[in-house]
Amino acid sequence: MASTLRRRVFGNGNDTPTEPLPAQTPRDQSPVRPGEKVKVVHKRKETRKRKTTGIFLLGSLFGIIAAGFFAKSNDLIDFEFPELGDLSMDNLFEILPAGFVKDMRELVNGERDFLESYDAFSVGHKVRSEGLSSHHPMVLIPGVISTGLESWGTSNESLPYFRKRLWGSWSMMRALVMDKENWKRHIMLDHATGLDPPGVKLRAAQGFDATDFFITGYWIWNKIIENLASLGYDPTNSFTAAYDWRLAYPNLEKRDQYFSRLKAHIEMAVKLDNKKVVLTSHSMGSQVLFYFFHWAASEHGGKGGDDWVEKHVDSWINVSGCMLGAVKDVAAILSGEMRDTAQMNAFAVYGLEKFLSKDERAEIFRAMPGMSSMLPMGGNAIWGDLDGAPDDQPGQAVSFGSFLNFRTNQNWTIPKTNFTVDDAMSYLYDTTEDWYRDAVKKSYSQGVAHTMKEVEANELDPRKWINPLETRLPLAPSLKVYCFYGVGKPTERAYYYRSPELGALTNLNLTIDTALIQGDVDHGVVMGEGDGTVNLMSTGYMCNKGWKMKRYNPAGAKVTVVEMPHEPERFNPRGGPNTADHVDILGRSNLNELILRIAAGKGDGIQDYVVSNIREYAERAKIYEEEE
Template identity: 40%
Template sequence: MFAFGLGIIAAIFLVVPLPPQLSALEDFDLPNFSISDAMPNWSLELSLSQIVANVRETMAPTSEWLTSRDFKVGTELAEKGYAAEFPVIMVPGIVSTGLESWSTSEEARTFFRKRLWGTTTMIRAVLTDKERWVKSLKLDTTTGLDPPGIKVRAAQGIDAASTFIPGYWIWAKVIENLACLNYDSNNLFLAAYDWRLSFYNLEERDSYFSLLKMRIELYKQKQGKKTVIVGHSMGSEYFLKWVEASGPKYGNGGPKWVDEHIEAFVNIAGTMFGVAKAITAFLSGEMKDTVEINPAGSYVLERYFSRRERAQIFRSWAGSASMWIKGGNDIWGNGEHAPDDPDNCTLSHGRFFSFQQEHGDHVHQIANMTADEVSKWVLERTPVEFQRMLATNYSYGMERDEEKLKKNDHDHTKWVNPLEVRLPNAPDMKIYCLYGYGKETELMYTEGPYEPGEEHSDSSSIAPSAESVMSTNGSMLRGSLDLPTLKKNWIDTSVNYEAGFPKIKNGVKVGEGDGTVSLISLGSMCVEGWKHPRWNPAKIPVTVQEMLHEPETLDLRGGPKTADHIDILGSTALNEAILKVASGRGQELEDRFVSPIQKYVKRMKWD
């Protein structure tokens, strides 16, 4: 979802007219292009009717999908006797929910009740007053809440995350198909939230989890049914632990609440162990989506929304920090071997960052960093406020001791990490992990080079060391390598190794996943971790269905067989699975694998 959010921002700035000095593209080495290069090798003797026939034949699969996909899955299942059984609550992923301004200051009144995130109003706000837009969306880096004089809240209702902008649906297809089974606003709810906030602050400021708990209890009281929670990407595991915890800050539902109120948890494309791009986004505001923009687009993006600005706004969004990589080397591998290394691997996935340094005309590697090393190193190069925010809201380690896991039931910093917390005491609940596979996903980065004399843009707020901030395992955060502290760090786009396996393009190494989340993060806990009693003491049954990414070439959203991280919400297989669970026929879903995840999890250190 990071990619989605940044992609939207990039797209906005790419519609800004190019400055005169760039219009001729004199500074870029672009290939020559002519219209003949883009034309198929058609015979000039083809008649117009033949050309039209060829085009129609090529477009036929896409045309059929575009004209018939709405309500199709739901209609077919309804005709087979499927009908609404359990109330359904949808929980969007990060950046999916629209955000609107409630500020009443003189300068902000033109934005009042306007969408600052989502809809075309956002685009208009960015293009007309970017500075005020950025100021409105950034959070206070100390409190993690609204800055003084600014109030932004999540939009509410089904429309809050049904579509992002006109024509770009998110949950709309799922909603349409559920409606065919007799779902409406009385038994279907979209639990929109301000995804910028940490989970703890969501409850403190908005009473988000309390309201969610009350709605589920109302469904049980009025309809006599448990609820099915359908979460995308960032997921809903935090709520399940919050609601069973005790204490004045937590849900007070008690240890039996989840079992009595939740029928199933459907986990769609869950970022269980985090995403690699979160690391670079917080470090330098970069990821694969930015470095692969063409030179002209990159110039415009950097000019109007620089890496420094992107990193600063990302760091203020404590909610996105929940996607920091989790599990360390035991899950992701060391510098030599990783669980998901292909058989003919030329560069291990266990190396998250590779560093280069220039010496005269030569460039050589000076270090490689594993998951454990890169987390500490990046934290030491971020502002102290960001370090403190992570330490007080999240934990990214791996806990095997059962007594400590029991204690973690009451520690909110652990609840977003499935490796440090037990599943709820809910033996009658079911879990369904549904995710895509088969799309290149970024896993590792080449950083540098380091140029003497260039200080970090935020050096005034960065401590030379992070000695005042504790790491996830209780030790002090210290640099593990002797590298510059206050220098700019960025992805070295000059590094390309497409002949390698896996390949590196523009300084980014790609692996397996759904285009945003790696396979290791998507499936490992569902396939193996929750089979261990220490993390699943109630023995909650977990069903895994992988969906192969087979997009239709001419469909911008991939068509009925897409498995892209976001577009999967419109796929046939995913919608069928959701509708079967919602209609009380989840037992029809069986494990289905199309990836090597079962082999990979056996290479991890679970014990």
């Protein structure tokens, strides 16, 4: 089904009329041609919101109720929801608003119908029919929260959960409802060490099962795995490098020897197949892989030397990589909020606060230092200042550079001026606990290196390895980098904050001003361009501009960019084969086809396809080529 895209008119809140796209557009192709601009979809009032986002909200009432619906309605799911005291799921459904129940039933039925009608291996069969087959060994690096975490502890408090997943399963839902404090103790890392708390042992699940589904019926990497299998891949020539995404990157090696194991696996694959590997990463996984490139070469890490990547890696497929972080990470860590919570209705907010309050959510996010790797990088040079931002639109009322905004009110204790990203980061460090600030600053850096000399010096500093604006791509002239990411889906870009309600039992200094619905502000959240989760400046800047600069890509590795417009099917709960949502893009048909062609050794024919204004925005960023 053809979808429509609309441009947001900043400053007046009105939408321009939509024009239907040609009905005959093939499902695997975009109707947008090179040179045309993607118009961001913005609707002032939506009567029906995407429901699947709730699954990823820690402990939200929505997710728990959705779990009950799936358990009762979907034959694919084998799960018995526990009784909540005297309140069973049946009784709970009876007291829910009728409209909410109706929407949930439609979600479940739509997902089931889609699963029944979807030809799981169609893309793989299409590519196979062209005579292509498996060529390069494949390694998949998943993103944040998509790897299941299972308990291996044998203490009294852990025994009931031995080898059960406390993240990424219905066991998580059960533990969250029936044993919340114990679940929190397991899922949160120790403040002092950044490792497991005493008596707790939570580890990343391994193999394809670790990332194919988040929970039964909600796929993540499964479509890609299915299509790779159609091309001839199996566990002997493909591998999922799952990791504990809660850990700070240095601790991935310290506790789990993750980078050592990944390096050894790649070396073994190259030795056995006599072909270099293709690495495919998604979201935070792209940051992990970028860090790994530095670690593998460094004398402070894998000691592979500067030519290690050149010898072992043919291509890096960077899918929706948040290379410069995600601004929503600031809101999540600062106040335990994001757009998904800010735009909930009053009933859902009440339920969420009862299960996991804002304080608890902020506490959990801070106790997962790996998630802080996605704090925005580049500061005001990338994200703008109070005078303007690179991705501001003509006629925009308030610049995106004004990142955290505050309305004046005599009863509120708030900062006196609005914050840029740099200001917000300083405020975050000043108002969070010492252990959190120390853990983040010891592991990561969010700055900019403006000279080749600075970049080369940073190769010796592991804190910089996560940041592509402070370090470089590997010295691998034959390396091919493919950037595939979604565009055209509204993505949170700035916020309005206020002080908590008087008398509120909270330790937080600020909360999103959810009562503010005015012009471009929806429940205190200002939307920009991106894939619904990660901003366009993060997914697109390095691919379109940064890695074209000599200091960030001194070996001249080829970088190819393919943007994928968000064109969801209206009644498909996951968006269908043309979605560009941050997670659902992993099931997009032409993304799967591009990955298969690269795996088959035929990626050289892929051409740049850029339809957004990212190159214009990138030129406005205050990062410049070094003068000779």
